[in-house]
Amino acid sequence: MKAQQAVGEGVSARQQRRLNVLVTLSLVGVIFTVIVVLVGAWTRLVDAGLGCPDWPGCYGEMVVPDAERALSHSPDTPLESFKAWVEMTHRYLASSLGLLVIALLVFGASLRRVAGYPWRVSLALLAMILVQGAFGAFTVTLKLWPQVVTLHLLGGLSVMLLFLWLHLRLRRLARGERTAVKPRRLTPLWAAAVLLLFLQLALGGWVSSNYAGIACQGFPTCNGQWWPGTDWSEGFHLTQTVGPSYLHGQLHADARTAIQIGHRVGAGLLGLALLILAWRYWQEPPLRPWLGAVLGGYAIQFFLGVANVLLWLPLWLALAHTAGAVLLVILMTLAVWHWRQSVREPNRHLRAEKEWVHA
Template identity: 65%
Template sequence: MHDSFQRRLRWLVRLTLVGTLFTAVVMLVGAWTRLVDAGLGCPDWPGCYGKLLVPDNDLATLHHPDVPLEPFKAWVEMVHRYIATLLGLVIVSVVALGWPLRHRRDYPWHLSLMLLVVILLQGAFGAFTVTLKLWPQVVTLHLLGGLSVLLLLFWLHLRLRLAVAPKPTSEPRRVNAWWGIAACLLVVQLALGGWVSSNYAGIACQGFPTCNGQWMPAMDISEGFHLTQTVGPNYLHGHLHADARTAIQVVHRLGALLLGVGLIVLWWRYRQWQNVVRPLAIVVGLYVLQAALGVANVVLWLPLWLALLHTAGAIALAVGLVWAWWRWRYHEAGVYSTTTHSPYNNVIVQ
């Protein structure tokens, strides 16, 4: 019985790792879909002009005479849907494979169920993205939903690895203010990034560090962050005026600055913790790289490959912080260097 449990756990470890990597691929394909303006390549959902494969122009015209078929954009959108569906099947497989283990105390069954709920909601937001014509609120929530799926899969993978090879450890730590503030800053910045993208404000500011040659450019914050506007007929290329988009870009830059401060403070706070300092140093390094990519996107006028790298950087930064948090949460308190006094037990840790 124990051997069967361990085999099933090992398969789940592999499957959740594959799922984590595949989620990142799905998110990057989704970003590519948006960057090539293919988000409405198919005007309906779940099919494309009523078909599961992109039809020819005659059939498309019969189904949606008001929306001309653009084959490239339609195929880009459908490829995104196909691989997103495959990701859903991977997650269903994770839940099905874990079903016989659901009553075991050392199996994170509730985390698996949470993952299933989130992927179902993510599918619904994918449909709303099309049916509500790229409404910025839905597009941003769709991005955050994708990140939620990614991080839940990664966390489940780490939990399963712990179940396969349990190590002596103290009780998992609760989130404290240091980690809570860093996590909140990251979530807000990721949401701002989605808001920039969904409102096509990526190059609203020319130049860096100034915006359009000014430290305080003309901005319309109330319009830029008006979250209750009605659903328009089509948000492709955005509806906001220049000052509103400038406000979004400037707030995103300020959010990046605050996030950097928060991550550096977090690293400084735990710089003597052997099990945490290296992951946090990697996180800070990823932040510096991500900030550089953001600047390059502005200076080079948002080339496709660079915008995709910026999305990949956001994914890596989120995964890196979760990994660092895991290392802190599930390792013993006395993990300082050999010559450092621990504030928890007031002895030198050997």
């Protein structure tokens, strides 16, 4: 039935089969990217980011060598086999993800002239995976420089988001669906929520890359104070010199405290923005499940963050916190998608929002 509908709208049966394969591959890409992001987080949490001192190989080999060969390649960097294998596993998975992106591009090339085919999204995904590969290399060669580590995390989430957006576009095309109206643009409230989520993700990456996860003991206070001593200029000094190694961080306590407090303030602002967004659009029934899911995902992530502080950052809980960030990005992306595809509201609601924003 779906194939007949698609054929009736100018897509041949062969193209329909190809679209169905692409829908499946793009969904696999979403799931695979989540795995790669979480394995990358685990690599960092077990201090295996420099398990191999070179790139793309490990001590000059494409598999982890024995201790003797590693010593001859890098005499100043003794081999830690477990950490080296963790790092190389992450690289193997990331490389496989790149091959999947190329397969999607090649397999979909013949459909690029089909009306509604997301060819530009596919190209953006290829560009992002290439940039992400460069970030992976710089993470090693620049010895875990926090700027690069943070961008590497944001890049992984961006790849996942593009895979998800590509999947949604392909699924709609494969089903022969057409939007009744032109997709809605993001309003100021939606844009603010998306921007705050991006900034909070960047702050989370900055906390992690500077090892500031437990710079504050206790919650909601920090080290027994509501506003302890901080060094904001050093904590957010984005042009610091590179090296020699940022494993376990180089910042002093007050700078790490500033980073942690910044992350907490960002979480509060994001939560407020999401609450206002849900309150504003709750009267639109198609959006309620997605707005509720975003609020639920935020609540989970908030409590995971608090638990990490109170329990002194256990490995499994820190990994769960990264998974919570991934979940929140997915839910927000789905909420934005359904907002854009839903029927426009009456003009009086749009006017009310503009008046509220400018008040």
